[in-house]
Amino acid sequence: MTAESGDPLPAELRQRAEHELLVRTGFVRVRDLSDRFGVSAVTIRHDLQQLEERQLAKRVHGGAMPLAGSRIERTFEEVMTEQAEQKSAIARVAAGLVSSGESILLDVGTSTAALADELVARTDLTELMVFTNGLKIALGLEAAHPRFTIVVTGGTLRPKQHSLVEPLAAPMLDSLRVDTVFLGCNGVDPVAGVTNINLPEAAVKRSMIGAAARCVVVADSSKIGSRALATVCPIDDVDVLITDSGASSTVLDAVRSQGVDVIVADRTTT
Structure with a gap:
């Protein structure tokens, strides 16, 4: 309190x-x-x-x-179980924004991995084209084949997040124009914008935003008001922010004031 x-x-x-x-x-x-x-x-x-x-x-x-090293990037597996209920609630809301016949980009991360699970669970979804730079996400989506077409973007492997980055990550993204990108991050701040802890993935995220008609950021409350090393985009490049009820209402109001549609997920929603 x-x-x-x-x-x-x-x-x-x-x-x-x-x-x-x-x-x-x-x-x-x-x-x-x-x-x-x-x-x-x-x-x-x-x-x-x-x-x-x-x-x-x-x-x-x-x-x-923080002490030196306390903001070191942790692995996908280390972060996966943190804020798990909040990430699941966020993922359910995000999955509700997707319709059959659409094309989407799923960024790497534990929140977007939770979203992939929710998309697979939506048996009403068909003819969905999903592009991702996350190997874990692609494997999780495989259960929805052939309802979904899953395309891995290509690039160079970053084992820590099982992600694909430059070199060779941009060519496919530069050729795409999808309906929505669902973006993960390490920080969302009304002044600093959307930020990420490592430079290679931040560059891919920027390319993803440029390839999408709509940008949806999925970020649990621990990310709201935080700032990380690399800038991904200013806050007004975001169309929708989905977070949980633990987020600072002051920060969310400041984000809303810049034209972002902020959705607070309820953990009791099924």
């Missing part, structure tokens, strides 16, 4: 929330944390000292930043 509720969190829960915010954003300010959690700056500095002693943060002037 934050300052808005008038009921400050216990120290352990507050420090956990501070660390989660630090990991998402890459930097936290003492003043901002004090306002957010309704405690004094002295208390926040003590919190940050505790996080530093536990090797979860590095204190700097005015705040803290």
Whole structure:
């Protein structure tokens, strides 16, 4: 619970929330944390000292930043089980945006892998053309053949995400014009836009956006308000953002104000 509720969190829960915010954003300010959690700056500095002693943060002037290496890209398998319920809810909503006879691009990632599962489960979908740069996603979609035509984009393998990137990833994408791209990412911010943790996949994502009439970003709440290394696109290049109820309402309102259709998925939806 934050300052808005008038009921400050216990120290352990507050420090956990501070660390989660630090990991998402890459930097936290003492003043901002004090306002957010309704405690004094002295208390926040003590919190940050505790996080530093536990090797979860590095204190700097005015705040803290992650320790070197704490924002290192993790593998597909390491991330797959995180926010699993939220990703499933997001995927169900996203699958509802797809109709028979359409052509779509599925970006690499665990949220789009969940979407692939939901598409396969929709037995009413036929004549769907799916392009993907994710090998795991392509294999998951195979269960829907021949209802779906699955095309792997080509390129050079990145084992960490089982993705295909440059060189040789762009030629097919440059020749396509699909109905919708479903894009994964590591950050969605109203100022920084859509961002990703690694450069090669960010470049492919940009090509995917250029190949689609509509851009749908699927991002669980841990990504909302976060910024990662590589810019994928400004926020006004996104047509639809699908996230979950854990996302900051302030950030979502700022995204909506730039013309993005924001859909908050309900985990109870079936």
